Amino acid sequence: MAQRKTNGSKLFMMVLYMVAACSAIPISDLLDRASQRSDTLHSLSTTLTQDLDSHFPPMGRVITPRPSMCHTSSLHTPIDKEQALQVSEADLLSLVRSLLQAWRDPLVILSTSANTLPHPAQNSISTKVQELLEHTKSLGDGLDILSGKFGPAAQSISSLPYRGGNDISQDRISRLTNFHFLMSCFRRDSHKIDSFLKVLRCRAAKLQPEMC
């Protein structure tokens, strides 16, 4: 599946290049494919979070940091529908790209720490994290190309550096807790990405109302 996703991402990039060159493929289709990929991304993260929750130590709940402590929380994103619908496409795309960019490094860290995660479902978690990484990268690359269509505003990416360090904590509880926290942050951000892209898709498909 990862290979398929890689191939899919390559194909997506090729398509985007073609779009850039020939603009034969309508944006709506491209956005449709992007939204599909973000959908998959979010589904994966949801599954991963549920797997983690199955064996979450009760103590961890107490010391779980708040979601506002996600490294991407500084990014100002719409908090309701009215706000979201008022954001321009370029801004939306910029937000999406910023989020995707912000998660490249943490996902790498998560991937490495997932190998030694003290969790019964460690194997599946590790696999899924790997997939997440690939998806995020492919989507980010595709959107980087697509953003050229949306004007200069789409090109700007907010930098959201991850300051959690190269490795999450050493002790078992901390590791699990941190892992869970990171995953929850990613889950929300992936949902944002997916929602924004789907709004963009609907906006781009004015002539095809069945898409929305």
Next chain:
Amino acid sequence: MKKVVEVFLLFLLLVFTPHAKGTGNSPPGKPTLNRCRSPEKETFTCWWEPGSDGGLPTTFALYYRKETSETVYECPDYHTAGKNSCFFNKNDTSIWVNYNITVVATNALGSTFSDPVDIDVVYIVKPNPPERVTVIVLEDKSWPFLRVSWEPPHKADTRSGWITLVYQIRVKLEQEKDWETHHAGQQKMFNVFSLRSGGTYLVQVRCKPDHGFWSEWSSTSYVKVPDYFHREKSVWILIMVFSAFIFLILTWLLHMNSHSLKHCILPPVPGPKIKGFDNQLLKNGKSEELFSALVVSDFPPTTSYNYEDLLVEYLEVNVPEEQELMLEENKDLHDGCLKSECSTSDSDSGRGSCDSHTLLMDKCGEAKEEERQTDQERMGTEAEDMVSPDMSSGRVKTWPSVFSPLPQYSSNTLDEQSSLEMAKQHYLSDSQFLPSSTSSYLTQPGHGTKEALGPSYWEFCLSNKQPHLLHPQTQARQQLQAHSDVDISSIGRKQAPAGLQSPLLRPTEYVEVQRVNEEDMVHLQPVVSGCGQNNCSPQMPQGEDYSKVKGVDSDNVLLLQRNMMEEDRLKENCYTSSTVTTTQKPTAMPVQDEMVLGMNGYVDTATMCILPTY
């Protein structure tokens, strides 16, 4: 001190409060937030489950706190969503923000906090069911199908893409139990095929956001599929009827031409054409009989076969009528099939004929050889064609009465004596009519006394022309008259015309041939028995001593054999053969002896002439 008082008061309060209130009152139980739902990702509602009320009116309060601030807010709307619910309107709803919600139950005695729940609105989306579900029946080339169409719930904003809904349809017949579910995706219309005509279908639709919960099923839509006749069925029925018809015709034709078809398809297997092959035997499974039938009897030719098989058991003797009569009288005595017919006969018929060119000897020889079947020595003798009569008692039919004493032609006969004795006995029995007088021959056949047996009677056909009957005559030779008509019967019946007296018949009497007159008659004279071979009394006329018949040569000449003497040839009728010496014809000797011994009362042909007696 104060504390003690407070504790005491508190204790009293705790003790008395229940008593004061009567029934057991307690603070309310812990409520539980069981669910929070957002139908469109813009508002959401939370419902809680109250605990025990503790017997007192309990009030509930919901407090929430957003993750971004520490401010605790209370639920803005307790009523819109019903009892024990809290409705968050759009203004109060923030997405991608964690809410920390707690419900507090309060009664007079206290309040109880529920466990806090963290929720994010985007994760609790459960839309309303699709609306305006319509189902119609359409036809696709005479095949009916359902077209279901619906509308998304009105609250869900799918137009802007804020919510992306996917739909599901389920269909079932009215009387069935299981639903048939179809996933419709994002489309708002769906076609259901493979329906059964004449049934009522139930259709329901539901939807789900891309990352949320399934909505409830929409209200059931009923649709009746009308009855329709399959046009295809009619065609099939027609085809089946037609094929059945053709099948019947074919069967009938087959039945009519079954025979010719059988010959055509299964040609008859040609049977074996082996000569002598019997299929029945083969079916019976008896291989021995089968193969024996195939064996040709005369192939391969066997080198040795019984000549005696060729012998004719019964000889027909052709005698003149007179003789015939005599023979017929003798029929009672012996069960011989004696045919006394004086007619020409050939050697094959076995009938002796007086006119036959063949001498009596022939017949005698044949008859004798029958007797000697087992004896192979005689096969190669000169007298090969001269068969001797069969001496067995049962066989010699013709001979016994007549020719039994005439057996010995061939040289060596081992059983001649016995045969002769038998013959003799037979003759004795047969010829019991031989009294002393010739007249009483036939009247009393059953004497069986030997005394009666005197001279042997025999018919001796010497030639074709003139059968001669030789009578053993004790009397003089004049008694011996060879007549052509003489037969035994005549012998029997006739009075001894010419003084024919039956001589005193002695057991062994021999007649010797005295001479042969011109008329080709053989004159015999009795020979006194008891004479030794070489010590014949002077009674014996000097003459040629012929003891036996050696054989008949090609001229139908009877060859007599002289005893120990030269054999002379009898002219025409009776010829004696040349001398027979032991050396020359060693076989002659024993025969002779035996002949001599065997002779009791009769003379064999060999001794027709003169028989040396003992």
